[in-house]
Amino acid sequence: MKVVVDGFGGDFAPVEVVEGAILAVKQNKNLTVVLTGDKEKLEKVIAGRNERIEIVDAKDAITNDDQPTLAIRQKKDSSLVRAFDLLKDNDDVIGLVSAGSTGAVLTGAILKIGRIKGVSRPALCSILPTVVENKSVMICDCGANVDCKSEHLLHFAVMASSYYSIMNDVENPKVALLNNGAEEHKGNELTKTVYPLMKNLPINFIGNAEAREVMTGDVDVIVTDGFAGNVLLKATEGVASGMSKMIKKEAKKNPFAMIGALLMGKFRGLKAKMDINKYGGAPFLGCKKLVVKTHGSANRLNFCNTILQVVKLHEKGLNEQIESFVSKQLKTEMTND
């Protein structure tokens, strides 16, 4: 069983990518990680620790400044395109991980791997912590589709519900529509159109959720267009980080060193809870093979967790469930209207 990892995606590539891959293979003896990218540079970081680490040479890299479609079509020797080719052509490669440009990973997933039948658009589904111990919330879409039609949001809802259900062993996860008010009549053109249609889906649709409800633990899946979802995700990261800085500052002001140290201890516990690195990456739900995007500032722990997440999703049969759910149930429900 192999997972291919874009060795030159993300702010801290290739060092953190390589270290993450080495951590991952140590934790799963059946796993081999294939790293794509400049062979010489990768080997330098690996420094002989190449048990179940393979390299596929790729001299080029795709950056955030590249136009995604052009980059995927033209940069054939980039670490990301090589990774997609490996995923596409090899049955033993079960999934792909990249911390590179979201647009390029999405484009690669669509052009090289393709969509599950019945899915109009693959969606990026991120996980965030809530105030409830060991309970997370998923946001779908959070950046792959910045301009959405109602059909897309319906697919996001069904796919994310399925994903949440598998990941958390919950039968009917609570799915809500992100909106600017709780009432049914609230919203922009898109959410007003989607609301009545969501009620007919074979999911546990609980109505609108405002952005302030994300962390309460009352909602399992938040469905939204990728622009608003991206704002929600990044605002959460930004405020968590901002408040952490404020707490640190307060702790430093404390005249008693012991108290300051204790405060910092508490703070580290809190920070660990808020650390998005432990949650792995965000899958593009709806692709024929598993493609997981992790954030640009991912560290080794995150790369390791994201690789192991791919293994878990594969073993639990996420794509088979989505395929069955979307192509059968959704079709039936939508024909009934």
Next chain:
Amino acid sequence: MKVVVDGFGGDFAPVEVVEGAILAVKQNKNLTVVLTGDKEKLEKVIAGRNERIEIVDAKDAITNDDQPTLAIRQKKDSSLVRAFDLLKDNDDVIGLVSAGSTGAVLTGAILKIGRIKGVSRPALCSILPTVVENKSVMICDCGANVDCKSEHLLHFAVMASSYYSIMNDVENPKVALLNNGAEEHKGNELTKTVYPLMKNLPINFIGNAEAREVMTGDVDVIVTDGFAGNVLLKATEGVASGMSKMIKKEAKKNPFAMIGALLMGKFRGLKAKMDINKYGGAPFLGCKKLVVKTHGSANRLNFCNTILQVVKLHEKGLNEQIESFVSKQLKTEMTND
């Protein structure tokens, strides 16, 4: 000088509204607050403390379930419509405060008061704290206009820049466009269209800002459509509140009572910093007279601060500056293209 306050808007009306009004007139001897709403109920709360507090009877109230346009047109005896009539018909009434339905306040502002010449849509402009001491950030629009065209965002940018400049004595506030990436080519249809046009405005446009940058203090004004702005605002509130709950829980776990108490003391200081009540309300920038919406869960402190904010905005000539800025400068700049 009078400020009219919708006595039956908000979750804690009329008690918190009345108490807030009494606090406000105590702090400004030239101020009279006119409360609209059920006279009997208001008088019961006032309980004789009616120095510079006036009541205008209104038996009806507008709720979040009312369709805004219908409510403003038909509920003529509602506390909000009475308040708008008073604002419209009396030169000594300088502004209006309401914690009621955002849609109804916006509709009332447009139908009863009207827009400043040259402004296509009034925008709701909220203030949030940042990690930098005494530095706040403004979000415009944050809920008044959930479906926007590029022209609207250009007006929001100019108005909010002017508002920030007046409120903070800063000459060229840093204005950014909320987007899903820092690069110019990133974004949805709206932001991609607006970006090049923003560069031509007579403001200090610093480019795109991602939602995670809101609290850093590096940006003064964030321009966005009302749907994404609402998500940004409420996500910030939600995460701040969620993290506060986590800190409280950690503090309670501490076996040493003294440390727990100290931790809570630190926490209260932090909470005070994050408390949106101290920032007053959000003005609808671009209305002929000052209309300030405050949040539904506003307490007496917030009502007091919002009333005093109206006085400040009036005395600093916000509307005169916006009028001059929008009708002259914007027109010139846009004709030049």
